Amino acid sequence: MEKQIHIEPVTRIEGHAKITVFLDDAGEVRDAQFHVTELRGFEKFCEGRTLWEMPGLTARICGICPVSHILASAKACDAILAVRAPESAVLLRRLMNLGQMVQSHALSFYYLSAPDFLLGWDADPAIRNVVGLVAENPELARKGIRLRAYGQEIINRLGGKRVHPA
Amino acid sequence: MDKVRVATVWFSGCAGCHMSLLDIDETLIDLLDRIEFHNSPLTDLKTFPEDGVDVTLIEGAVGNEEHVEIARLARERSKIVIALGDCAVTGNIPALRNGMPPDRMIEAIYGPEQTTNGALPYDVVPHLLDRVRPLHEVIPVDYFLHGCPPPPGVIAKAILALLDGKAPELVGDDLKFG
Numbered sequence: 286m287e288k289q290i291h292i293e294p295v296t297r298i299e300g301h302a303k304i305t306v307f308l309d310d311a312g313e314v315r316d317a318q319f320h321v322t323e324l325r326g327f328e329k330f331c332e333g334r335t336l337w338e339m340p341g342l343t344a345r346i347c348g349i350c351p352v353s354h355i356l357a358s359a360k361a362c363d364a365i366l367a368v369r370a371p372e373s374a375v376l377l378r379r380l381m382n383l384g385q386m387v388q389s390h391a392l393s394f395y396y397l398s399a400p401d402f403l404l405g406w407d408a409d410p411a412i413r414n415v416v417g418l419v420a421e422n423p424e425l426a427r428k429g430i431r432l433r434a435y436g437q438e439i440i441n442r443l444g445g446k447r448v449h450p451a
Numbered sequence: 452m453d454k455v456r457v458a459t460v461w462f463s464g465c466a467g468c469h470m471s472l473l474d475i476d477e478t479l480i481d482l483l484d485r486i487e488f489h490n491s492p493l494t495d496l497k498t499f500p501e502d503g504v505d506v507t508l509i510e511g512a513v514g515n516e517e518h519v520e521i522a523r524l525a526r527e528r529s530k531i532v533i534a535l536g537d538c539a540v541t542g543n544i545p546a547l548r549n550g551m552p553p554d555r556m557i558e559a560i561y562g563p564e565q566t567t568n569g570a571l572p573y574d575v576v577p578h579l580l581d582r583v584r585p586l587h588e589v590i591p592v593d594y595f596l597h598g599c600p601p602p603p604g605v606i607a608k609a610i611l612a613l614l615d616g617k618a619p620e621l622v623g624d625d626l627k628f629g
Binding site for chain 2: 293294296297298299300301303305318320321322323324325326328329330342345346347348349351392396397410411413414415416419420423426427430431433434437447448449
């Protein structure tokens, strides 16, 4: 009998998803599908709005990497207006982006992936998370939290907020 | 003393409110003496425990049929439900699609001209609601934390008040949107 395995929702990822694994009669994996379950419609509702709204609006695509969206949008707006950002502005943008890389990598590793690596794939799902990591290795967890905070603080100093800086 | 049981959920949002929760930084470690996390995008527990939780924080607006079901389950199994952030409180940016027929929007984004097979996987992916709604239009909400995202200090203040058995006192800047 063909069987399906559902993982729903997929957790400890940056977004909304489900996974379906299809098994054949012999119990071997025949196919696997990754389903993105969230659609907000930025692709459509941004159309026809003013240029000035775009960096702030597109930041809300993702609260983990808002800086990427702000900067991509700002660059597109620069191009539309046919202006070149001054050198110091370019450096400040780059610095903010680096801050984001630090915080996002710290999030991805310490908060999301590390429980698999350090507690084990087969650890009890109830503790296989950042809280379990704090219990198992508090010093490492604290370092991870501080690393993320350092990246977030760079964004905050430059943009006034840690998430969705202006 | 038993720990306070906390669940978190995200609907149509951006994860920014959950990031702001993590932005309490090392205070999180101190809180773990008093709270335990249940189902959450940050844990591997997929749904609410049968015997419920004390507090559920819900980020994001209610945008599809699955969100409605989960919101109702959250209400049924939580003593306190908190709308976490502007999308949950008002609909905010996801509600910018309101007024656009969802089918036409999906067609324009995922339709035959945009994707390789043009198939819309509705057997797995939930249908969008005709209109994005704030959480309180779907279930009764006990507390509202404003902000896009709510500042970490406001989230911490609310959680600490609830741990002491008090209602969070949100005043002045705590109530700012955006």
